[in-house]
Amino acid sequence: MSEIVKRINKIENEIQKACLAHKRNRADIQLIAVSKRHPACAIEEAFNAGIRAFGENYCQEALDKQQALSHLDIDWHFIGPVQSNKTHDIAQHFNWLHSLDREKIAKRLSRQRPEHMPPLQVLIQVNIDDEASKSGIPLEQLSTLAQTVIDLPQLELRGLMTLPNPAKPAIDGFISLARALNMLQQQFPNNKLDTLSMGMSQDMSPAIDAGATMVRIGTAIFGQRP
Numbered sequence: 404m405s406e407i408v409k410r411i412n413k414i415e416n417e418i419q420k421a422c423l424a425h426k427r428n429r430a431d432i433q434l435i436a437v438s439k440r441h442p443a444c445a446i447e448e449a450f451n452a453g454i455r456a457f458g459e460n461y462c463q464e465a466l467d468k469q470q471a472l473s474h475l476d477i478d479w480h481f482i483g484p485v486q487s488n489k490t491h492d493i494a495q496h497f498n499w500l501h502s503l504d505r506e507k508i509a510k511r512l513s514r515q516r517p518e519h520m521p522p523l524q525v526l527i528q529v530n531i532d533d534e535a536s537k538s539g540i541p542l543e544q545l546s547t548l549a550q551t552v553i554d555l556p557q558l559e560l561r562g563l564m565t566l567p568n569p570a571k572p573a574i575d576g577f578i579s580l581a582r583a584l585n586m587l588q589q590q591f592p593n594n595k596l597d598t599l600s601m602g603m604s605q606d607m608s609p610a611i612d613a614g615a616t617m618v619r620i621g622t623a624i625f626g627q628r629p
């Protein structure tokens with residue numbers, strides 16, 4: 404068995420253990436394999452082991468791999484910061500965006516999303532611990548940006564994403580994000596706000612405890628990034 408297949412089996416075990424411990428259904432949690440800085444052949448190996456969703460942070464790197472892997476039916480997630488000059492490629496080549504944090508970017512993405520494609524599935528990134536250095540919006544701006552995204556025809560708002568402050572207990576940030584989603588669900592009851600993208604290799608279990616529906620796992624699947 405290859406290293407990647409072994410690691411996927413191990414992470415799958417850990418997800419199931421966390422589900423059991425925190426009374427969650429395995430079927431309600433999607434594993435996103437974060438393949439940034441790893442080659443297309445590593446993605447293909449993970450695909451052959453059953454993974455269908457892959458997360459990438461850098462646009463050009465992702466497009467190169469998508470081209471090499473166009474024979475595979477992959478669900479592509481963009482999870483890195485979005486620069487204005489990359490919105491065109493993201494709108495054309497991804498199914499999901501986890502890291503929306505500006506109205507200007509939202510408008511460009513909706514305008515540039517081809518009409519023959521389903522709406523881009525969007526998560527708003529929240530800077531849950533208000534760290535100065537981090538991308539994501541503060542909680543106070545969430546309803547306004549959510550309303551903007553909901554009003555855009557080629558975007559579908561699905562939920563929230565966060566990267567918690569590594570200096571604090573991860574569970575606190577995850578619980579805050581889950582509460583924020585709850586609030587949005589009450590504010591926008593007619594939208595399908597069902598997604599909480601939180602938890603990485605080091606903090607997956609607390610994220611599942613707090614209600615994650617997507618976990619973004621890189622190192623624990625592909626090993627250290629080169």
Ligand SMILES: *Cc1c(COP(=O)(O)O)cnc(C)c1O
Pocket residue numbers: 437439460482483566603604605619620621622623
């Ligand atoms: C790199 C990255 C991950 C994966 O992190 P690991 O610690 O390697 O599991 C998850 N989410 C985002 C936004 C990332 O940039």
